[in-house]
Amino acid sequence: MYKVFINEKLIILSNEIQKSEISDVYLxxxxxxxxxIGKMVSGKIEKAILYHAYEDELLPLLYRKLPLVEAAGxxxxxxxxxxxxxxRNGKWDLPKGKTEKKESIEETAIxxxxxxxxxxxLMITDFLMQTYHIFKRNGEYRLKLTHWYAMKTAYNGVLCPQEDEGIVHVVWKDDEEIREALQNSYENIKLLF
Structure with missing residues (x-):
């Protein structure tokens, strides 16, 4: 099973379905x-389950339907x-971005x-997970696959938001501040916590 988000709406890719979910299921x-996406954005569909019998074919089928953009953070x-x-864009987020040619996923993240x-x-300490979301660029829907890594650092210098990427604040948050920030964050970011 995979979770794919369109804004706050959820699409589940699965090779299993329950009888109670039949009305949400599409092949x-x-x-x-x-x-x-039109139905979900307009609020006519809250959640969709996209079914395929074979789990190992779920992502390849999805990748054939939507152009893939790989990112890491x-x-x-x-x-x-x-x-x-x-x-950025009125929400708390974690730093991430698209991979560049000849760059490994770990190099992208750092x-x-x-x-x-x-x-x-920065030092990568662990791979956390992959998240998926659909976005629109130049009139075309795309699938962003983000590879997330746990990192640590001893850095205590000045934090510099990348303003040309729309980032207006960079801050360190403790556990209580994180809980508050996640109230105004993306579903993919919430998955990481």
């Missing part, structure tokens, strides 16, 4: 994403145990954190 191989903690957040926040001395 992945037959779905028209323009139609589905970090859930960064400092020596005080605080977590690095950015504020580069994006440095570029978007100014934080240096």
């Amino acid at each position: 992945l191989k037959d779905i028209d994403f323009e139609w589905l 970090g859930l960064v903690k400092n020596e005080e145990g605080k977590t690095l957040f950015i504020f 580069r994006e954190v440095v570029e978007e926040t100014g934080v240096r001395g």
Whole structure:
């Protein structure tokens, strides 16, 4: 099973369905994403389950339907145990961005954190998960696959928001501040916590 978000709306890719879910189920191989996204954005469909019998074919089928954009980012903690957040487009988020040619996913994750926040001395400690969301660019829907890594740093210098990317704040947050920030964040970010 995979979760894919369109804004706050959820699409589940699954090879299993329950009888109670029948009304939400569409065949992945037959779905028209323009139609589905239109219905979800307008509020006519709250959640959709896209079914295919074979689990190992769920993502390949999805990738054939929507152009794939790969990205990577970090859930960064400092020596005080605080977590690095950015504020962009009116929401709290974590630093992330698209991979560049000839760049590994891990290199992307570190580069994006440095570029978007100014934080240096990053060390990846663990792979966390992959998240998926659908967005529209140049009139075309695309699927963003983001690879998330746990990182740590001893950096205690100035935080520098990457303003040309729309980032207006970069801050370290403690556990209580994180709970508050997640009230105004994206569903994919909430999954990481």
